[in-house]
Amino acid sequence: MTLLQVSGLGKAYLTYSSEWKRIARWFYLPSRPMAEHWVLRNINFTIGKGEAVGIVGENGAGKSTLLKMITGTLQPNEGSVKLHGRVAAILELGMGFNPELTGRQNVLHAAGLMGHEVGAIEREMPNIESFAEIGDYFDEPVRTYSSGMQMRVAFSVATAFRPELLIVDEALSVGDAYFQHKSFSKIREFQEQGTSLLIVSHDRGAIQGLCTRAILLEGGTVSKDGRPEEVVDFYNAMIAEKENSTLQIRRLNDGSVQTSSGTGEVSTLEIVLLDDNGEEIEFVDVGQHVTLRVRARVHERLPRLVFGYGIKNRLGQVVFGTNTQLMDQVLLDVEPGTEVIFEVAFKANLGQGSYSVQTAFVSTETHLVNNYEWRDLALVFNVVNIRRPHFEGINFMEPQIRVAVT
Numbered sequence: 001m002t003l004l005q006v007s008g009l010g011k012a013y014l015t016y017s018s019e020w021k022r023i024a025r026w027f028y029l030p031s032r033p034m035a036e037h038w039v040l041r042n043i044n045f046t047i048g049k050g051e052a053v054g055i056v057g058e059n060g061a062g063k064s065t066l067l068k069m070i071t072g073t074l075q076p077n078e079g080s081v082k083l084h085g086r087v088a089a090i091l092e093l094g095m096g097f098n099p100e101l102t103g104r105q106n107v108l109h110a111a112g113l114m115g116h117e118v119g120a121i122e123r124e125m126p127n128i129e130s131f132a133e134i135g136d137y138f139d140e141p142v143r144t145y146s147s148g149m150q151m152r153v154a155f156s157v158a159t160a161f162r163p164e165l166l167i168v169d170e171a172l173s174v175g176d177a178y179f180q181h182k183s184f185s186k187i188r189e190f191q192e193q194g195t196s197l198l199i200v201s202h203d204r205g206a207i208q209g210l211c212t213r214a215i216l217l218e219g220g221t222v223s224k225d226g227r228p229e230e231v232v233d234f235y236n237a238m239i240a241e242k243e244n245s246t247l248q249i250r251r252l253n254d255g256s257v258q259t260s261s262g263t264g265e266v267s268t269l270e271i272v273l274l275d276d277n278g279e280e281i282e283f284v285d286v287g288q289h290v291t292l293r294v295r296a297r298v299h300e301r302l303p304r305l306v307f308g309y310g311i312k313n314r315l316g317q318v319v320f321g322t323n324t325q326l327m328d329q330v331l332l333d334v335e336p337g338t339e340v341i342f343e344v345a346f347k348a349n350l351g352q353g354s355y356s357v358q359t360a361f362v363s364t365e366t367h368l369v370n371n372y373e374w375r376d377l378a379l380v381f382n383v384v385n386i387r388r389p390h391f392e393g394i395n396f397m398e399p400q401i402r403v404a405v406t
Contacts, residue, residue, distance in 0.1 A: 001049045003165045003196050004070065009043040009079035011065055015245050024321065039065050040220045043079065047165065052197040054207035054228060056235050057217035063200045066171055066217070067091055070198070085164030088114065090154055094121065099143035103134065106142055107157045116161060124160045131186075132156040133179070148176060162190055168199045184210070204232045208316040229316025230259070233358075233376040237261040262373035265302060266361040269339070269381050270295040273357075284348045286385045288394050292344040294359060298334050302372070305331040307342045308360040313394055314353055321358075325365045347385045349396040350383045357381075 012035035016022040024031040036316065039328040041222045055063050068074035070081050071089045096113070097106045107128055111121045129138050132152040137145065145153070159166070187210060188368050192195060201207055207214055207228050214231035216224040218238070224231050237259045274291045284290055292309065308323030324330055324342075331340065358378040363370035388396065 002046050003049055004047040004084075004198070005080075005082040006043055006045050006070065007080050007082075009066070009069060009076050009081065010038060010041040010155055011042075011062070011069060011074070012038045012077045020239040038220055040069075040217075041078075042221055045215060045222065045225060047143075047196050047198060049164070050191075050194055050196060051213060052191060052211040053199070054211035054214045055198070055200045055217060056202075056204075056207060056214060057231060058239070061217040062220055064091070067167055067198070067200060071167060080381065083165070086115070086161075087165045087167065088158045088163035089167040089169075090158045090163070091167070091169045097142050097154070100141055102141055103132070103138040103145070103153045104129070107153065110154075110157050114158075114161075120161075128153075128156045128160050128317075131159075136234055142258060152179055155179075155186075159186050159190070162193060162195060164194075165196045165198065166190060168197070168201075170200060170202070179320075202224065204236075205317055207232060229312075233259040237374065237376070251269060260373070262371050263360070264372070265300045266296050266305070266372040268294065268296050268297055268359065268361075268373060268375060268378065270364070271357070271359065273379060273381050282381055284350075284381055284383050286350065286352070286383060286388045287398070288348050290346065290348050292346075292357065292379075293345075294342045296337045296340050296342075296361060296373075298336060298340065300336055302334045302363070303332065304363045305334045305340070305372075306360075306362050306364060307340075308362065308365070309344060310358045312351075312356050312358060314355070319350065319355070319394060322345040323360070323362075323365055349398070351396065352383055352385050352393070354380065354382050354395070 013036075014022075014025075015035040015037075016025070016031065017034045021031040021033075025033075043066065045053075049071065055066065057063050065074065067089070068091065069076045070083075070093065071087070072081075073091065080405075096110055098109065101109065104125070107125065108118070108121055111124075112118065132138065132149075132155075134149050134152055137149060138153075142150065142153075170186075176273045184206070187197065191210070197210060199206070211228045214224075214226065214228040215222055216231050216235050216238075223238075224234055271292070271294045273282070273284070274293055275281050276289055281290070294307065294309070296307075298305065304323045306323050308321065308325075310318045310321030311316050334340070356377050358374075359378045360374045361372040362374075363372070385391075
């Protein structure tokens with residue numbers, strides 16, 4: 001079942017030579033604009049029941065504009081949006097709140113606009129107040145609220161009744177970590193009950209942890225639509241490409257997509273995972289001591305060379321990452337033709353599952369300055385539990401539990 005269908009959607013901001021010509025346009029009289037600035041054009045996608053879709057893109061890519069058109073708070077210049085089922089949206093912070101009304105009064109107003117009856121809202125009010133956790137401020141004017149308090153009330157009212165489609169803009173980036181965790185738990189609870197999700201966030205962890213699909217907006221159009229880890233990696237590489245580096249995409253034998261970028265001053269010759277005997281391995285026991293070995297060649301003289309790596313789970317979330325600058329092991333004045341070997345020894349205290357390694361050769365601690373080579377899915381390995389007691393999660397912490405009975 002399709003809950004949302006976006007077809008040929010576009011939004012332009014028009015400039016007229018006079019206000020009279022702008023007014024004439026309102027009455028469908030012939031009036032040609034002096035200039036057109038298209039923010040979005042030819043946007044097409046659908047969201048089915050139970051799907052979770054994340055939208056990523058640079059600032060100004062049109063992400064928030066797209067959500068406003070989907071929810072009807074902004075009218076498109078072309079195309080259509082078809083929604084089926086109950087929709088709840090959390091867009092701009094405090095959007096729709098009257099600053100002179102109290103939190104309780106705004107809840108009644110906002111939930112009423114969402115189509116809920118007064119009786120149902122009043123029955124749910126204690127739960128909304130309890131979830132927001134702002135105390136006596138719930139009966140104070142919203143103008144006295146901090147941005148975090150506004151977000152708490154907005155999220156609480158939007159999720160008081162389970163929608164079939166939940167739309168969330170950047171609002172969850174505001175506020176304290178405690179309420180963010182609480183909010184994401186609520187979203188996951190809704191997902192388990194069949195709610196579809198459309199979320200905009202710069203937090204790659206949120207996109208990869210919550211979503212089954214991701215859409216990249218670039219230049220006012222859909223640049224990529226696919227698995228979250230592939231789209232986010234492509235987005236990161238695309239940003240690096242703007243620093244005069246190249247962008248390459250390669251489909252691996254297992255069907256996954258490897259994204260790499262860089263200006264080419266360094267190239268990876270070999271990357272392997274070794275056991276204590278120096279043998280190359282693909283399967284690793286929980287807690288096993290292993291060594292990641294990366295061999296690379298330098299093609300041009302480099303004043304600084306930093307090697308970085310990250311270990312990611314199957315959702316593309318970074319479990320651990322560091323680099324030689326953070327470890328005070330930067331190579332200086334590296335000559336062309338130099339072959340460099342980096343060996344990273346560690347205990348694989350990871351939960352069972354599939355993991356990948358991303359690597360980077362840069363000049364500082366980020367690939368956004370001098371990106372010589374950045375490679376996603378450079379290596380894939382699997383962790384199995386042979387010797388340890390069963391445990392849950394992605395990290396093995398080897399606890400020492402003391403029990404006292406009195």
